[in-house]
Amino acid sequence: MKPVILAACLLVMMLIAAPAGAFSADTLEISLKEDGSADITFEYTLSWLERIGVFFRIAEPDQELKSALESATGVPVTVTAAESDRAVFSALKFAKVVHGDDGVTYSTPGIDLTGAQKILDSYWFAPLVRADFSPDLTVVRFPDGYEERFTDQSTIPALSHTVL
Numbered sequence: 001m002k003p004v005i006l007a008a009c010l011l012v013m014m015l016i017a018a019p020a021g022a023f024s025a026d027t028l029e030i031s032l033k034e035d036g037s038a039d040i041t042f043e044y045t046l047s048w049l050e051r052i053g054v055f056f057r058i059a060e061p062d063q064e065l066k067s068a069l070e071s072a073t074g075v076p077v078t079v080t081a082a083e084s085d086r087a088v089f090s091a092l093k094f095a096k097v098v099h100g101d102d103g104v105t106y107s108t109p110g111i112d113l114t115g116a117q118k119i120l121d122s123y124w125f126a127p128l129v130r131a132d133f134s135p136d137l138t139v140v141r142f143p144d145g146y147e148e149r150f151t152d153q154s155t156i157p158a159l160s161h162t163v164l
Contacts, residue, residue, distance in 0.1 A: 025113070028135040028156075030094075032106055034143045038094035040069065040077070042135075043086040062087035068133075072111045103164040106142055110158040 024045040031039045042065050062082035069077045069089060081088040096107040113133040134154040141147050144163045150156055 024132050025135040026137075028138040029141070030108070030139070031141045032095050032108070032143055034097075034104075036093055036095040036097040036106065038091045038108075039080075040089040040091060040094075041086060042069075042089070045085065065089070068113060068115055069111075071115045072113060073109045075109070100162075103162045105160060105162045107160045108140060108158060111156040113154045 026043040026045055027041070028043075029041045031041075033039070044065075062079050065087050066077050066079050066089060069091070073091065073094065075091050075094055078090045079087060080090050094108065098105045098107070113135075134152050135150075136152060138150040138153065138156055139147055140149075140156070140159055142161045142163065146161055146163075148159055148161075
């Protein structure tokens with residue numbers, strides 16, 4: 001029994017002394033469809049501590065990102081795929097679509113990912129995790145292939161583009 005207690009104490013001491021883990025947003029890709037819905041792919045890197053949390057279902061990055069996206073965009077988001085380093089979402093009515101004489105105008109909402117930090121802070125393990133919710137690259141792709149690109153930004157402005 002003493003070896004088990006000793007091992008548990010050593011494990012707790014290692015976790016306390018270990019450097020904080022880091023969540024890093026790598027890429028965020030938003031692909032708009034003609035009806036204004038969007039496919040959203042979020043690729044990220046998890047630290048070893050976060051991978052353990054995911055393994056034990058303490059945290060589910062796809063669900064946390066879903067909540068952050070819903071909060072940031074104001075539209076319902078569905079998780080369509082989740083892996084250890086990426087999550088794919090579908091958002092209906094993501095962009096406002098207006099048909100006019102000069103084409104179809106797509107207007108996207110602004111996205112503020114800093115709300116994800118508030119969600120993370122609600123967990124008991126938040127002090128152990130450093131998070132960067134600013135994707136290295138964000139791409140917003142419109143139905144005609146036109147793209148807007150942003151680097152290292154946690155806030156993406158509202159966009160508008162007309163397809164002729």
